[in-house]
Amino acid sequence: MGNKLIVTAAPHITSGDSTQKIMGRVCLALCPTLVASIIVFGINSLILTAITVAACVFFEWAYCKLMKREVPIADLSATVTGILLAFNLPATMPWWMAIVGAFIAIVIIKQLFGGLGYNFANPAIVGRIALAMGFTSRMASYPLKGVDALASATPLAVSGELGSGEYVTLLLGNHGGVLGETCAITILLGGIYLIATKVISPMIPVTYLGTVAVLSLIAGKDPVVQLLSGGLMLGAFFMATDYVTSPTTDKGKLIFGIGLGVITCAIRFFGTMNEGVSFAILLMNLVVPYIDALTRQDKLGIAKKKKEAAAK
Template identity: 75%
Template sequence: MGNKLIVTAAPHITSADSTQKIMQRVCIALLPALVASVIIFGINALIITVVTVAACVIFEYLYCKLVGREVSIGDFSAVVTGLLLAFNLPSTLPFWMPIVGAFIAIVVVKQLFGGLGYNFANPAIVGRIAMAMGFAGRMSTYGFPQGVDATSAATPLSSAAEGIDYVTLLLGTHGGVLGETCAIALIIGGVYLIVTKVISPTIPVTYLATVAVLSLIAGKDPIYQLLSGGLLLGAFFMATDYVTSPTTTKGKLVFGIGLGIITCAIRFLGRMNEGVSFAILLMNLMVPYIEVLTRQDRLGIAKVKKSKEGAAK
């Protein structure tokens, strides 16, 4: 009787990867886009990134201390939020504005709802949307590559940008926000996340495929739509957030298709050129319902099928 049956609560399958390791890999995946943004927009891109990341870390530290909660800055989730928020900002912003966005992302969206794992939406997405509404003029004043005349350059997804070629979109040598411009850097980072199994390819592939198909149906250039407007940043780095995306494969497919439909509806039917941020926010809010509708049956529990005779009894 030396062997004993030990019964424990789920989960029964664990991984050696911690939250810290996962977030560090996300930071590594974002480095190519950070380097590209500094090369394209100059030192202001680096300063805004440093300010935003520092503000997110400080706000998380101060809030945890204030409420007596364990300080969680060591898991690097605040750093990732800061990077993603910075990548959604133009290089022309005053340095105090990213601090406002960091407060909204970390304190309002993340910590007030219980911290990492309890936020209802991606903090960086909500931070960006709040800033776009509160500082509309400054958020739409995009930076342009050094040495490029802004009056003669076009910003992707604007009516004046139809002549931008694919090479310009891939290299990011056009106007825009920090982390949305260089498609090559974002693709490298996205592939790294998939290869290291930080994310599943289901959501980004479904999202991008849906946008491509709907673009063809609408008579738009699918490659142009995929390489512009922050779609790659959103698909690889923001829509795949563990907390605010579905856990089942069916759920991920529904999530990705929903993201593509909403993004194209806003781009093609609305007055706003950009639809990625609002698409991710809206689908984040739908995740609890998607989880319920696509959840798997518990193992070992058979569905009860009552016959007419049994029902009569």
């Protein structure tokens, strides 16, 4: 007897949370925005989302099978990428283009670099950028159910003509844009849910949105319009907070958020593009390793010693 006891290193218990549960909560947080997009853009939104999710999960499954790796689709990370990718596409996007986007996101950006946790940039963001580069006109046509073609441009393209009376439109998302960007209220709802369930820290969205608001005021633009239009809300709460491609510490997140805000405003105010969020996130993704290395926490007993030594 007795010789069959298991011997392992401590700790012997783990928390109830898991990667799958975290990703599940992100999916749940995206649901209100999906509903809003169906209301604003019609049933095509749902079909497009279903296609990108199915494509992302399929590519993840197929690649891992092909490479004889364990298939990780149960962790729901490919599902999240699929939903986010769809949210970055206009409702009229041809299905095959969406599938190309899913391939770029999952196979090229995620799996070729080693799978979950090893991608250097947010897969959905790169998928969006690749499609925007390859199929520019398709990605920039924002049809809106029952609205004439002129009004269907993204509000940022015509922001000069928008009065404060348009705030409600921006909040409800009843304007041109891609699926998941238009309804600020549902994005905010999902974001608050993620913060409340401790999936994300409020640091990145708050500093990102705060920086954009301040810079808009300085540049003489309407900060409310800047905050509520384009991909900013979706980007701030769901794309910039991706664990793998954002800094770890609060200090790092602060710098990351400010950097995102500065780049976004620079592109919006001085660039030829209407939209700066996806490029801001991509650029900041690339410097995350440096931010991480420069923003480590003060370790207990070590920082103090240095300070004391400096004082002496």
